Amino acid sequence: AQKITQTQPGMFVQEKEAVTLDCTYDTSDQSYGLFWYKQPSSGEMIFLIYQGSYDEQNATEGRYSLNFQKARKSANLVISASQLGDSAMYFCAMREVQTGANNLFFGTGTRLTVIP
């Protein structure tokens, strides 16, 4: 079963508007971490934001915030005031603690295009 689901293959947003990229996850672990990465056309994967399963507050990093709804198992990324440089692929990922593995499980990604 897919551990991370990103249902939006592509999204468009007007420059300066906010956009939400969806991510749902599946785990039976009580302790886990959720990550968002950005992959611009240059190819490198850039870490954006992290949310721990026990964190009570939603994570924020500058214009990025993570809308964490534990009961719904969703971890949506919100980008405020979109900029042209935000155009990229965005990947949601999860690491489980109780399994003891350190690898990340990724979704298929969402391609965001910011329109001037």
Add this chain to the structure above:
Amino acid sequence: EAGVTQFPSHSVIEKGQTVTLRCDPISGHDNLYWYRRVMGKEIKFLLHFVKESKQDESGMPNNRFLAERTGGTYSTLKVQPAELEDSGVYFCASSSLTGVVYEQYFGPGTRLTVT
């Protein structure tokens, strides 16, 4: 501080040939990971080194793939013989520590095309 580097950036080989991908992690990072993304699919974990030891290789698809990390510094991933389904982007990542909170720093990937 230099990031994770990977070489080559692109590789096109014929089915049956051998290819070796290289990853140089961030200096001082004991943990090194290999991932692969086949076109249109999710990025999948291949294996995890702690220093020179293989901590977890549960994601390696078959014995045509061989990963090494001599001396606990750079790592190589050899595919021999390559098959068409091996095409994809191979990412390397490193981290200083393990645990749920520590992010992995990724390299730009090597795009492998097997024809």
